[in-house]
Amino acid sequence: MNSRHLVRRFFAAIRTSEPREEDADWTQALLSPQERPLFDRLPAHDRRHAIAVATAVETELGEGCEKRWLVVALLHDIGKQQADLSVVERAFATIPILFIGRQKVGRWTAGYCGRVGKYARHGEIGAEELRAAEGSEDAAAWSEAHHNARPTWAALGWPEEVIRALDAADNA
Numbered sequence: 001m002n003s004r005h006l007v008r009r010f011f012a013a014i015r016t017s018e019p020r021e022e023d024a025d026w027t028q029a030l031l032s033p034q035e036r037p038l039f040d041r042l043p044a045h046d047r048r049h050a051i052a053v054a055t056a057v058e059t060e061l062g063e064g065c066e067k068r069w070l071v072v073a074l075l076h077d078i079g080k081q082q083a084d085l086s087v088v089e090r091a092f093a094t095i096p097i098l099f100i101g102r103q104k105v106g107r108w109t110a111g112y113c114g115r116v117g118k119y120a121r122h123g124e125i126g127a128e129e130l131r132a133a134e135g136s137e138d139a140a141a142w143s144e145a146h147h148n149a150r151p152t153w154a155a156l157g158w159p160e161e162v163i164r165a166l167d168a169a170d171n172a
């Protein structure tokens with residue numbers, strides 16, 4: 001993730017508009033009744049990001065795109081919600097994550113730093129939430145893995161083009 005990407009993401013995040021109705025309907029059709037509440041509680045900018053990732057994955061994979069990859073894309077960041085950080089606080093939270101490291105920051109537990117720690121651990125938190133809700137195991141696995149080092153992704157056993165599409169769409 002480069003600084004231009006982060007600046008673009010910040011300005012997209014401060015827009016408060018809801019996703020388009022047809023996109024919202026599309027997500028509802030893809031998600032199971034157990035998954036929908038986890039997605040629907042996200043702020044509008046997180047839902048717009050998830051829809052943008054899923055749309056890009058669908059375009060990239062074309063005919064070979066299975067529904068499960070769209071669900072994975074839609075649910076990859078649901079754990080961010082537990083950190084309860086504003087858009088500006090999230091922007092500041094990326095600084096220690098970039099300079100100290102996601103793993104170390106993820107061990108912070110007290111007070112405001114604890115919320116930054118949760119933000120750093122959003123992948124693991126999202127995976128726990130999805131498994132507790134009996135949501136997609138694929139989505140839980142990608143939530144857990146998506147900020148880990150790229151070489152670890154091979155352990156998922158997924159087609160290379162799927163992983164490439166998910167990663168590229170998330171960091172576009």
Ligand SMILES: [Fe+2]
Nearest residue numbers: 076077146147
């Ligand atoms: Fe993420």
Ligand SMILES: [Fe+2]
Nearest residue numbers: 049076077170
């Ligand atoms: Fe993301």
